[in-house]
Amino acid sequence: MYRYDEFDHDYVRSRVAEFRDQTQRRIDGALTEDEYKPLRLMNGLYLQLHAYMLRVAIPYGTLNSRQMRTLAMIAERWDEGYGHFTTRQNIQYNWTKLTDVGDILDALADVEMHAIQTSGNCIRNVTADHFAGAAADEIEDPRPTAELVRQWSTAHPEFAYLPRKFKVAVTGSPNDRAVTKAHDIGLRMLRNEAGEPGFEVIVGGGMGRTPMIGKVIRDFLPKDHLLPYLESILRVYNLHGRRDNKYKARIKILVHETGLEEMQAQVEAEFARQMREEGGPVVSPNPEHIAQIAAYFAPPDFAKLPAQSAKLTKAIATDPALAAWVENNTADHRASGYTIVTISMKGMGDAPGDATTAQMRVMADLGERYSHDELRISHEQNVILPHVKLDDLPEIHAALQKAGLAAANAGLITDIIACPGLDYCALATARSIPVAQDLSQRFAEPARAKAIGNFTIKISGCINACGHHHVGHVGILGLEKSGIESYQITLGGDHTETLAIGERAGPGMTAEEVGPAIERLVDAYLDVRDSDDERFIDTFRRLGADPFKAAIYPENNCAAA
Amino acid sequence: MPIITDTGFAPDDAPDLIEADDLPETGERLTIMLPNDADPSALSPAFNRITLIVVPFPNAADGRGFSIAKRLRGLGYRGHLRAQGHLITDQYPFARQCGFDDVQIDSALAARMPEELWLRAKTRAIPPFLRRA
DSSP states (O other): OOOOOOOHHHHHHHHHHHHHHHHHHHHTTSHHHHHHHHHHHHHHOOOSSSEEEEEEEOOGEEEEEHHHHHHHHHHHHHHEEEEEEOOTSSSEEEEEGGGGGGHHHHHHTTOBBBBBSSSSSSBBBOOTTTTTTTTTSSSSSSSSHHHHHHHHTTOTTTTTSSSSSSEEEEESSOOOOOOOSSSSSSEEEEEEEEEEEEEEEESSSBOOOOOBOOEEEEEEEEGGGHHHHHHHHHHHHHHHHHOOOOOGGGGHHHHHHHOOOHHHHHHHHHHHHHHHHSSOOOOOHHHHHHHHHHHTTTTOOOOOOSSOOOHHHHHHHHHHHHHHHHHHHHBBBBSSSSEEEOOSSSSSSTTTTTTEEEHHHHHHHHHHSSTTTOEEEEETEEEEEEEEGGGGHHHHHHHHHHHHHOOOTTTTTOOOOOOOGGGGGGSOOOOOOHHHHHHHHOOOOOOHHHHHOOEEEEEEESTTTTTTTGGSSEEEEEEETTTEEEEEEEOOBBOTTTOOOOOOOOBOOHHHHHHHHHHHHHHHHHHHHSSSSSSHHHHHHHHOSSHHHHHHOOHHHHHHO | OOEEEEEEEEEOOOOOEEEEGGGSSOOOEEEEEOOOOOOOGGGGGGGGGGGEEEESSSTTTTTHHHHHHHHHEEEEEEEEEEEEEEEOOGGHHHHHHOOOSEOOOOHHHHHHSSSHHHHHHHHHHOOOOHOOO
């Protein structure tokens, strides 16, 4: 894991002092509210419905047990005993007092964490594959790149006042677990024919009210050229992105309105200019430091283990709950005898992504003891133990059961993503959490969830789509219609390398109608699928939306009959 | 309209500014106003005849001027470069790091943000990436 050097420590500390000073200047009147707000946001502090919300960055989702314990301590001391893991690998505290924020930021700085650029019209927390450095299918660990981008983008003097927020995601695997095509910039690590490392650069993806699939702006960018190329994209965006309408200010709109070819020409011209500048590109990181970053992410010392664990096989034979959990919540690891564990934060009736202080401490202990002191936060709002011995799974499962964290539903229909919604968020138009809770109860029966198989439901409480509803196999969007919550269902979304935006199934419905409608939809799917192995998304692609629309809106069929 | 430099407030030197669009074909020691939606490269053939380029900041949230400055410096402009308009003290180091020599604000803003605040902003921590470069 990356460790701060003296420069990082100095900087994060001084940002805390600076934020205290900025807040004081607002109180003194030197700063107007309009001037202070971007500064507050760039330090992660939002004004929500009931209180301030502090969004803390977990860069590329990686943290150690000490950091997790500090997150627990903050939840206990300054919030109401829990935190909310988000789809962008952040944690949010929803009940923060303005007067405590400086102390919270200091506590974070103690463990090399911060809330810098988790909001505001700047380059946000850089996200990456949550299985980075562990997944069997990985070409290269994306985290050194993500860390470099984090450092480059932190307080970047040119890009702190962009037209709108800007999100970068990195994946080192062909199986895209970082939703790179739905980011302002997505970086996919690959090698060219000569075997040299580089990136496919994707630009202009995004969700929100105008969902767009990112487009490839450069097929192969040599690794060394990354930062000048990013500067080129950002410069074109900063100069030409729309500032007249915040809903049209993201780079996806610029790419759409300019056209990919013209955008590409502008970026390449800017890039060529930078590469010609005296002494090479201005932004060339110190190679020693790059090597140092890479060294921090060197794989841990894995033990030489057989591919199968006799101990685990034996335990599974007598413990069906363990068997189901191992089947659903583990993924292939690159090292023999190891696995990747997904701790589901989506137990029956849970608010997706919420973790209590006690749960965070249990997870920290497990990470420390069984996973080389590493944990990850996934964009699916789950917590990952990336480096676990197969032999240790029974003990881990038992500890998770005690903590109420043993839901065996990773990737299943109850592994629901949901934003905080109207229960917390000032932007929300409808509640998300109660809808998620209702659905998780309806499909709680393990055999039924298993029969349904891989099925993603994603819920957003407003058009901004923090709950990624556009890319759920089934998406649910909560809106408000004449004072009443109204939910729209979308079908056929996909958050992976075959990214797709779901299509609207039909008119909105009330919160109470959502659960029964999804049950009818699922029954229809089970009825028409080719085989038990055909996932909902595959059936949808084969048959189109009609059979599912008919299931959601049975009354239309009656009218037609 | 005070000018802010690394050593504090300086009096307005009030140069007459020519709009970048109206750049004369001859003449030396030109002082230019370059709007933040103009293409800086149009000025590059005349760089050696220009002594000052002023880039307006219509409001503190509009960061286009920072990219204009970087592009002007990247194109080889070595004359004086000034950010003018609505900038706050927190943006002063950014302006300097992007290649501006100084910042000019109006008197009302200068009254709200006195010299000491600008001097203090100068000492803001430099992000690690720039320190390592």
